[in-house]
Amino acid sequence: MKAFAPIVLVVALFAAVPLVVHSNVILNFLVVALMIALAGQGWNVLGGYGGQYSFGHAAFFGTGAYVTAILQVRYGVNAWVGFATGIAAGALVGAVIGALTFRSGLRGSYFALVTLAFAEVLRISASVAPITGAGVGTLIKLDLRAQAFQFQSRATFYWISLALVALSLLIAKLIERSRFGVWLVAVRENEDAAQALGVDVATVKSAAMVISGAITAAAGCFYAQYFLFVDSGIAYGTWISIEVLLTPIIGGVGTVFGPLFGAMVVKALGEGAQLVTGDAPGLDLVVYGAVLILVIAFMPRGLIGGLAQARQRLMRRPAVEVHHG
Amino acid sequence: MCHPPLPASILVVLSPAIIIPAILNGLLTGAVYALVALGLTLVYGVLHIINFAHGALLTAAMFAAFFAYQFGIDPYVAIFLLAPAFFAFGYALQRVVIGPAAHGDDRNMLLITLGIAVIIENALLYTFRADTRTIDVPYAFKSIDFGFTFLAVPRLVGFAAVFAVALVLWLIMTFTDTGKAIRAVAKEKLGAELAGIDVAHIYAVTFGLGTACVAIAACLLIPTYYVNPSAGNAFVLVAFTIVVLGGMGSVPGALIGGLVIGVVESLSSLFLGDSLGQVGIFLIFIVVLLVRPSGLFGARA
Numbered sequence: 037m038k039a040f041a042p043i044v045l046v047v048a049l050f051a052a053v054p055l056v057v058h059s060n061v062i063l064n065f066l067v068v069a070l071m072i073a074l075a076g077q078g079w080n081v082l083g084g085y086g087g088q089y090s091f092g093h094a095a096f097f098g099t100g101a102y103v104t105a106i107l108q109v110r111y112g113v114n115a116w117v118g119f120a121t122g123i124a125a126g127a128l129v130g131a132v133i134g135a136l137t138f139r140s141g142l143r144g145s146y147f148a149l150v151t152l153a154f155a156e157v158l159r160i161s162a163s164v165a166p167i168t169g170a171g172v173g174t175l176i177k178l179d180l181r182a183q184a185f186q187f188q189s190r191a192t193f194y195w196i197s198l199a200l201v202a203l204s205l206l207i208a209k210l211i212e213r214s215r216f217g218v219w220l221v222a223v224r225e226n227e228d229a230a231q232a233l234g235v236d237v238a239t240v241k242s243a244a245m246v247i248s249g250a251i252t253a254a255a256g257c258f259y260a261q262y263f264l265f266v267d268s269g270i271a272y273g274t275w276i277s278i279e280v281l282l283t284p285i286i287g288g289v290g291t292v293f294g295p296l297f298g299a300m301v302v303k304a305l306g307e308g309a310q311l312v313t314g315d316a317p318g319l320d321l322v323v324y325g326a327v328l329i330l331v332i333a334f335m336p337r338g339l340i341g342g343l344a345q346a347r348q349r350l351m352r353r354p355a356v357e358v359h360h361g
Numbered sequence: 362m363c364h365p366p367l368p369a370s371i372l373v374v375l376s377p378a379i380i381i382p383a384i385l386n387g388l389l390t391g392a393v394y395a396l397v398a399l400g401l402t403l404v405y406g407v408l409h410i411i412n413f414a415h416g417a418l419l420t421a422a423m424f425a426a427f428f429a430y431q432f433g434i435d436p437y438v439a440i441f442l443l444a445p446a447f448f449a450f451g452y453a454l455q456r457v458v459i460g461p462a463a464h465g466d467d468r469n470m471l472l473i474t475l476g477i478a479v480i481i482e483n484a485l486l487y488t489f490r491a492d493t494r495t496i497d498v499p500y501a502f503k504s505i506d507f508g509f510t511f512l513a514v515p516r517l518v519g520f521a522a523v524f525a526v527a528l529v530l531w532l533i534m535t536f537t538d539t540g541k542a543i544r545a546v547a548k549e550k551l552g553a554e555l556a557g558i559d560v561a562h563i564y565a566v567t568f569g570l571g572t573a574c575v576a577i578a579a580c581l582l583i584p585t586y587y588v589n590p591s592a593g594n595a596f597v598l599v600a601f602t603i604v605v606l607g608g609m610g611s612v613p614g615a616l617i618g619g620l621v622i623g624v625v626e627s628l629s630s631l632f633l634g635d636s637l638g639q640v641g642i643f644l645i646f647i648v649v650l651l652v653r654p655s656g657l658f659g660a661r662a
Binding site: 087 | 477
């Protein structure tokens with residue numbers, strides 16, 4: 037149980053925030069950051085633990101968002117059922133892409149490209165297909181009732197996004213401690229060696245992609261309910277794919293808390309840059325890009341790894357001095 | 362959009378008077394695609410990574426060509442300024458940023474090129490806003506009458522220039538020491554290093570050559586195309602397809618692949634409309650990746 041204590045602590049701390057903070061602006065900021073953290077955890081399962089760097093996770097995010105929205109708007113399905121179906125659809129898309137790419141043995145740059153291409157095909161298709169509302173997008177009708185998965189209070193949305201993030205942290209921790217997690221890390225570190233040791237590489241990677249797709253799709257479903265609007269440029273857009281990989285890498289790739297930490301830092305930096313520049317777009321994203329490169333260059337294990345290293349160095353210093361003395 | 366196709370309209374579209382110009386125009390567009398793809402495949406062949414900053418570099422070069430014209434420099438003259446300038450820029454990017462920051466890990470290199478793309482694209486967006494800009498050269502709408510069809514002069518110039526660039530690249534690769542060193546590093550990095558080749562330098566030269574290719578492509582595009590902070594992306598997504606189709610790292614593959622994709626795009630937007638024409642390209646891309654990842658001309662998977 038001790039292994040799960042940090043998760044309980046962090047989630048409890050986050051859960052207390054709306055009791056103290058009543059500003060809708062701050063809560064809105066946190067909800068969006070938590071949503072990105074959730075999507076980033078999906079990427080982290082496949083990219084962080086499995087070493088398969090996807091450049092098209094928008095494929096899952098967008099699928100979750102569209103399935104949730106379309107089921108409600110066009111088929112009158114209950115929002116909660118739509119939400120669950122959206123997650124399942126994300127898992128299914130993960131299974132299909134995983135089966136196609138990993139069976140053909142695509143890795144590295146090839147894998148990055150093929151995931152990007154899938155996201156683009158979905159984006160272009162969604163921008164012309166009548167069922168998605170084509171270029172106009174799909175609008176979910178305002179209906180502020182719990183059974184419609186819509187809430188008057190920001191705090192309720194906040195706790196729901198936090199619950200989803202908590203679940204994703206738990207999943208990451210369980211994967212880390214399982215045999216499956218060990219296989220996944222073995223594939224990341226050396227795929228050929230893992231295969232030689234009897235790991236079924238293609239199946240392990242495909243399974244990771246299914247879990248990854250489901251988690252990132254959940255963030256997409258949440259997006260649809262929170263903003264009540266989905267269009268192809270947002271849901272399947274390149275920017276989602278980038279943001280989703282940015283957060284775990286900046287926070288700490290292949291760690292349980294990396295995506296959450298990264299999302300908070302990235303979003304705070306973005307807000308900070310926007311405060312400085314006002315309405316002019318672009319500068320916040322320049323900051324993201326620069327932070328990404330700096331983290332890779334100077335903290336290969338992300339901010340979490342960097343902090344751990346700094347702490348170790350601080351604790352070791354007296355001993356070194358004694359040794360010299 | 363979903364109306365049943367009329368037999369008469371199909372007959373019109375299928376007539377040679379429409380198809381042949383569509384194919385020729387596709388070839389002309391495809392040549393510029395090929396040049397963009399050439400830069401990408403060159404970098405892949407040596408560094409074994411896809412350069413995600415390629416599109417942003419193309420956009421930056423298009424802005425450079427645009428502003429060169431504001432100072433009275435014709436885009437075709439600007440080639441001789443921008444190609445060396447972007448070579449130097451690409452060299453420095455690889456030598457100072459990508460190489461040192463990646464710690465020798467391919468996955469890090471991918472991410473860093475992505476980071477560079479995000480920085481360049483948004484720095485341009487921040488500086489120049491999302492406005493679309495065009496230049497007004499006197500020859501933009503000139504065309505030559507070939508009897509059965511008209512072809513635009515800027516596109517013909519582009520077509521010729523691309524083959525000139527390919528020839529120059531081939532000469533560099535075949536006859537210069539640097540070219541031989543590039544080929545050696547591409548084949549066997551460790552062996553080349555042991556033979557005394559400065560791999561970091563060769564990586565940077567290759568990246569510089571790839572960047573010079575987009576600078577030239579930008580100068581060829583700007584007379585008839587527009588520029589805004591995301592203008593380069595459309596070309597690079599197509600270039601990804603070409604590189605995969607032609608075989609990653611294969612120079613002839615990029616040239617032929619570029620021409621093929623140019624024609625496919627031209628014909629599919631004739632039959633399917635513009636946005637679905639794009640889907641056609643991506644479907645080709647995915648199918649080639651899945652069925653024959655080594656491409657049509659590549660030796661390795």
